[in-house]
Amino acid sequence: MAGLNILISGAGIAGPVVAHFLTQAGAHVTIVERASEPRTGGQNVDIRGHGLTILRRMGVEEAVREQTTKEAGLRFVDANDQSWADFPVDDGKGFTSDIEIMRGDLARTLYDATQNRVKYIFGDSIKSMQEDSSGADVELGSGRSIRADAVIAADGWSSNTRKLAFGQGISHDAVNDLGQWAAWMTIPHAPSDNQWARWYNAPGKRMILIRPDNGRNTRVSLWVMPKDRRLDELAKANVDEQKAYWTEMFQDAGWEADRVLKALPLADDFYMQKVAQVKLTSWSRGRVVVAGDAGYCPSPISGMGTTVAIVGSYILAGELAQRSDDVQLAFKAYEERMRKFVDVAQKLAPGAPSMANPQTALGIKVLYAFLGFVSWTGVLKYLGASFNPPASGMDLPDYDFGNSGKKDS
Template identity: 45%
Template sequence: MSNNKKILISGASIAGPTLAFWLTRYGFDVTIIERSKSLRLGGQNLDIRGAGRAIVRLMGIEQEILDANTGEIGLQFVDSDNKVKAAFPSDGPGSFTSEAEILRGDLVNILYNSTKDRAKYVFGIFVTAINQTGDEVEVTFNDGKTETFDLLIAADGVRSTTRQLIFGDEPQLKFTGLYNAWYTIPKIDTDTQWARWYTAPGSRVILIRPDNHGTMRASFSFLSEDKGYQKLPNSEQKKILKEKLSGAGGEAERLRAEVEKNDDVYFDAISQVHAQKWFSGRTGMIGDAAYCPTPLTGMGTTLAIVGAYLLAGELSRHANHEDAFVAYEKRMRPFVEDVQKLPPGVPWLAHPKSKFGVSVVNTVAGILASGLVKKIGKLFSSKNEDVTKDKIELPDFKKT
């Protein structure tokens, strides 16, 4: 086992707690810090696919995840009057709604509960400075305190500031041309167990999905140049969202009214992270911080879970952290590069500009739904190609 026993993880969402789960199982002393004052439980559905599913099975939480299923029965394409133009029931690996469809917040809670007794969680804290010596890494926090650790791993998402402290500007954020906001809205009489996809002119899409908490999860996406909206304060972001929703038709007015009331709107410029290096000395990064593939791939959560499992495993079987990092990267990088390839036309195809474009989307969806092809995801994203993409070896680290 590694000599580097005291590990700090920054970020308590998916990648961080999964890493903590495995590290504590191998006998490491783990602290997780989270910038927010409590767990951030917002967001829509996340898929856990292929190798990610195999790992949650090993963690003993697969059944809990399946039990927390959102109850979504499939995807409908609707027009501005909410009339169904095409329907894709959830019926197997090719469908938009997967079997292990869980709300992000439910998954974060499950991971937190399965680690909170073995790892130390500290909320409302983030790293402001890092000083590496050969033997340790000294970390300064926003409260002015300092502490030394053997290793520091950033798992704090696509906009990681810890990554910036470690690597500066080297990691590239590649904007896909799409902005997306997610937030929770009250359920109303016309909501069903179907997810409803409404394509609006002006390159806008509204997706409303049922959840298992008696509410609905709204997603609003639109094409745009990079305008830096992601850097604005929450109140400014809400203004932009209301402007963009204006005149979109369908349920846009409902979403406009609700955005104001919501205190955890997650709004981002959908971007991939490409980094030449994932490690530097005694520091490194995993999950979206290191290799965000974007929700357009449907694989961000799977990558976060797989990366955490492999990194913990390699640290458990190498005495030297640098050897562990090299072994981990050799396994993980080809998988990441494969997942990050977006098919041509994503995300533009699903966000037409004109009314004519909208009618083409609905007509094509209708033809596909008529029985020829049920794998609707192929048209709009790469999310259903994971069957071929999930080819990564998962060693049994306990045996080696």
Template identity: 40%
Template sequence: MSLRVLISGGGIAGPAIAFWLTRLGHSCTIVERFPSLRTSGQQIDLREDGVKVTERMGILDELRKYVVDEQGLEFVDSSGKQKALFPKIVDAETGQQGFTTEYEMMRGDLCKTLYDAVKEETNYRFGVSVKDFENTGDGVIVKFSDGSEDRYDLLIGADGQGSRVRRMMLGAGGDAHNQVGVHKLGVHVAYFGLAREPQDPNLATIYHAPGRRFLNTRWHNETHGQCYLATMSGASDLDQALTGDVDQQKKAFGQHFRDAGWQAERLVKAMEESDDFYAQPIIQIKSDTWSKGRVVLLGDSAYCPSPLTGMGTSLALIGAYVLAGEISKHKGDLDAALKAYDQTLRPLVTHVQKLPPGMPGLYYPKSKLGVKLLHTVLGLVTVLKLDKIVQFLMYDTSEKWKLPSYAAWDSELDEEIHSEEKIAATA
């Protein structure tokens, strides 16, 4: 039985679930509140089962074309002297990954790849969002921002950490970052693009400044990169600034970082001139409820793990695979499918959201002495060649969750493998 599915959000999780559901013969519509496909955003990475999912989708080879040549992560002092270096880990045998993975890419390239993979079978409606909805037992009636209304068998909220669908589903209004299940980690961060200069290394670079601040640059091509300004101080001022316009936000971050040292003057100036500035508090979404009736949450809207885990993109892709897989497994019983989606995926989400002891606080020293101590520890790790061990602990896979198999996908994969074998034999 074909389902009519509405997906709120055209970023990563939205088209990923549309990819799988359309292969099952379901009809999918994606509404995206922006007037066109959003291809902006910062550098992301794929990890562990997220890589496997893109391989099963058949898009991994395409994504390899967009991999950013970042050779690792360095920490520097105010003079730019390297204090520690964590090279990129590429270990196919163990699957170990570190701060920099072999699948670093720009968010926009992944978004465009997913869009190209589903645009022929999926109906896109740009400039439209879900205004309200009503569960009716066997479906959901959705009211849109353009005044239209329609009925669907399932509404999927894939609209990010500030999810409007989540707030409506849980009956919560107000600020998206002050809701039940939203856990603030005490960090505020600003993102923006940055012109590259000849001296900029082919590394991600982090400089820690006293006052619980750090400045981070990384480069995705020969001419451009990104900057992140992150802090655990001045929370009330930054929270207030985030309620204002972009100019107010830039002013607040500029005041906070202008005296930080290292390349602060260059980076603050670039921030003030940027046209892609974005700022937010770093949060995790820890909700006991991922679905109600015929409404279900997916990706960051349900279980945002925060950028500190490096798993946000991968979780969105894995979640889409599992949700569609459970719908295929429980044909004709959406209630059972949504329950199984929760039961199957939640152990992975719970594990991924566990931050190392002391994080993020230990990563934001208050004083010059604290910064020096952090650099000393990181330097010893480098000198003693313990960098792989530290990165393994940061991205511990000892409690390994196994990506489930679904007959609907396995049969297609078998057919593709047999087809490729026949072609090879004929050649």
């Protein structure tokens, strides 16, 4: 594919992974990223199965392993911080995968691995695209023009490139609201923090998750399932208004809510987001194709977003490398190979997220008793296909990306 010009929108996880393999195969790759520098925000993400194999093929496995949070597992606790169910890391097929890393550390590692061979343009974004029989003329917000053989939308679940290529309606309809909202932030370490992620349910379908990061601080996420459509508006409001909402929602939640709410005003990385999945009936339009969250976000509650983005990006690069004379055929082959893997990753546990967020104190007791039984009998790994990507049955192809390609050792 030497000489092919590929433009990628988004320098998150999917963008740099697909860029890495495309440049190995000889393509010229430009990534345009809206933020003014690589975004190193975000909390703990999981890398499972094939995702780790691909990072090994990129040559970054060691760097990734050095930065893991060493989370011991997931513990469901009551208001007295007593555990009702412990799910240790085990074999990586439970709630906690064997590679838990801060999203920012992973994003930085992938950026570092690609910055010398990929042209990064920060602080810009695709404004319009005009296709003809041999490529696409792309105009960026800055006024700069780029001619590309293919455009890859890797700009996250609310992808603007998807909107430009598929149309506002299709792009909007692709986002499936799961009825839950979450807010993430970093707070100072406290004596009660340890290597376990601690999950606490409060009545009213509220949940607090406190997790270790890689040693510096503690990461918190708050979760609600409101019937309140105003949250879409709140998500666009200023951060102080958002913080006021979450403070009100959790002030009587119990457990460590007071500690979290005390730290909330000072959290400079606070952000809130709708919990949603992206489902498109087709992953490409003309010379534009989606990768990662932009095309098939499985939602943060799946624990599979990062793995699916890495695997999808690798397959997309591999199919493009094999069929560089017909990028649209390559897009179809990518979708054909990857669909089932995505379907499995998007399959949430039965009743999720509702069943994991009971309305009443009694409901929470029943949930915790059930989870206690599940943890004791060890049947979790047989319940959650989505935690076990190889269950999708997809063998990872071993593409030839050229001489500099790194394969499994």
